[in-house]
Amino acid sequence: MPTAAQLLGLIKSHAQGDEERFHALTLQLAASEERRGHGKLAEDLRRLADAALEQRRTATESAGKAIPLARPRGDLAGLMSAGYPKTRLNHLVLPAATERQLGRIVEEQRQRWKLREHGLSPRQKILLVGPPGSGKTMTAAALSGELGLPLFSILLHGLITKFMGETAAKLRLVFDAIAQTRGVYLFDEFDAIGGHRGADNDVGEARRILNSFLQFLEEDESESLIVATTNHPELLDRALFRRFHLIVEYELPTRPLIIETMKTRLLTFDIGHVDWDQVADAAEGLSHADLIRAAEDAAREAILERGPSLDTTSLVTAVRQRSNVIGERNAGPKQPPSPPSSHSRRRRAVSD
Numbered sequence: 001m002p003t004a005a006q007l008l009g010l011i012k013s014h015a016q017g018d019e020e021r022f023h024a025l026t027l028q029l030a031a032s033e034e035r036r037g038h039g040k041l042a043e044d045l046r047r048l049a050d051a052a053l054e055q056r057r058t059a060t061e062s063a064g065k066a067i068p069l070a071r072p073r074g075d076l077a078g079l080m081s082a083g084y085p086k087t088r089l090n091h092l093v094l095p096a097a098t099e100r101q102l103g104r105i106v107e108e109q110r111q112r113w114k115l116r117e118h119g120l121s122p123r124q125k126i127l128l129v130g131p132p133g134s135g136k137t138m139t140a141a142a143l144s145g146e147l148g149l150p151l152f153s154i155l156l157h158g159l160i161t162k163f164m165g166e167t168a169a170k171l172r173l174v175f176d177a178i179a180q181t182r183g184v185y186l187f188d189e190f191d192a193i194g195g196h197r198g199a200d201n202d203v204g205e206a207r208r209i210l211n212s213f214l215q216f217l218e219e220d221e222s223e224s225l226i227v228a229t230t231n232h233p234e235l236l237d238r239a240l241f242r243r244f245h246l247i248v249e250y251e252l253p254t255r256p257l258i259i260e261t262m263k264t265r266l267l268t269f270d271i272g273h274v275d276w277d278q279v280a281d282a283a284e285g286l287s288h289a290d291l292i293r294a295a296e297d298a299a300r301e302a303i304l305e306r307g308p309s310l311d312t313t314s315l316v317t318a319v320r321q322r323s324n325v326i327g328e329r330n331a332g333p334k335q336p337p338s339p340p341s342s343h344s345r346r347r348r349a350v351s352d
Contacts, residue, residue: 022049023049023050023052023181023182026045026046026048026049027045027046027049027180027182027223028180029045030042030043030045030046030049031179031221033045039116043113043116043117046113046223047113050182076173076174076177078155078158079154079155079158079159079170079173079174080152080153080154080155080174080177080185081152081153081155082150082151082152082153082183083150083151083153084144084145084150084151085141085142085144085145085151086145087138087141087142087144087145088142088145088146089102089103089106089142089143089146091138091142092135092138092139092142093135093253093257093260093261093264093288094135094250094257095251095254095257098248098249098250101246101248102139102142102143102248105122105123105126105143105225105246106143106146106147108122108123109122109124109147109225110147112223123245123246124222124223124224124225124226124245125217125220125225125226125243125244125245125246126225126226126227126228126244126245126246126247126248127190127227127228127229127230127240127241127244127246127247127248128140128227128228128229128230128248128250129229129230129233129247129248129249129250130231130249130250130251131231131250131251131252131287132231132287132289133287133288133289133290134250134251134252134253134287134288134289135250135288135289136188136229136250137186137188137229138288139227139248140184140186140188140227140229143184143225143227144183144184147184147225149182149183149184149224149225150181150183150184151183151184151186152177152181152183152184152185152186153186153188154174154185154186154187154188156187156188156189158170159171159174160209167208167209167212168208168209168212171209171212171213171216172212172216175216175219175220178220178222178224178226179220179221179222179224181224182222182223182224183224183225184224184225184227185224185225185226185227186227186228186229187226187227187228187229188228188229189229189230189231190228190229190230190236191230191231191232191235191236210237214237214239214240214243217240217243218243228244252285252286252287252288253286253287253288253291255280255284257288258279258280258283258284258286258291259276259279259280261288261291261292261295262276262279262283262291262292262294262295262315263276265291265292265295265296265299266295266299266310268308269299269302269308269309269310270308270309270310271310273311273312274310274311274312274315275312278312278316279312279315279316279319282316282319282320282323283319283323285323286319286322286323290322291319293322294315294318294319294321294322295315295318297318297321297322298310298314298315298317298318301314301318302314
């Protein structure tokens with residue numbers, strides 16, 4: 001049976017119109033009933049809570065009103081940001097195998113009660129691995145958009161502190177929120193806290209942070225999706241890979257995906273005269289994000305100069321300019337010339 005505090009919380013949140021809080025409390029009640037062995041009742045509560053929340057969002061969107069966000073409050077305000085992305089999986093241009101993996105995750109979440117009826121759970125801890133700009137962060141937004149769940153991005157600069165034990169305490173707050181409010185929780189550039197414990201620059205506090213994260217991740221039985229991304233999988237502690245239900249690998253776009261990505265971004269433009277083979281040659285090695293930026297650069301110039309029509313030259317120029325920017329960024333800042341040594345200064349003085 002629900003406690004008096006749970007009933008009061010449900011009634012108060014409903015009376016105040018705080019649907020996100022009402023949804024979270026209903027999920028807590030479902031978890032409590034499941035621990036008592038009332039699995040069918042727990043699943044019915046979850047299903048009704050999700051259906052009510054989705055119905056309200058649909059009605060709100062139809063009325064043209066802004067969707068209320070489940071905004072972090074109190075201590076959580078500096079640890080995560082929240083939003084409701086409109087991104088969908090069909091906005092991403094990914095290899096077919098990756099699309100199938102992500103589509104399966106969405107289906108498992110949408111029909112998780114079917115899995116639970118047979119003693120199974122949907123996969124909800126996902127690690128995305130690949131180079132910068134390959135679509136990892138956008139994937140988290142797409143999962144959020146597909147499921148109609150808020151996207152909570154963990155702010156690592158607010159999470160990690162220099163004080164012993166404080167980061168672990170903040171991690172506990174984050175995982176408490178994961179358990180209480182269903183959503184997609186994104187740990188971007190995850191290697192900042194998931195570096196392997198044998199690293200040369202490892203310190204005791206870093207090990208404690210990682211151990212705490214491993215423990216919280218292992219204990220998590222929430223309804224939320226936990227998505228971590230990294231550009232450097234070689235830096236991650238090996239124990240982390242065992243904690244995730246699915247590891248999705250991203251790569252730089254192949255030639256067909258280069259063309260598809262740019263065509264998708266330029267759907268509203270006249271691109272009938274573009275030689276896409278030339279564009280793909282120039283764009284080889286660029287990430288998904290850089291291809292989109294290059295397409296947008298060419299589109300802006302076209303709109304200002306001649307209207308919504310693009311040719312091969314404008315796209316190739318935009319792609320090469322983007323490649324040059326990437327090359328300069330990877331090369332790093334130029335080093336200033338070294339000051340002359342005392343020996344060379346003495347030689348110049350003698351020659352003068």
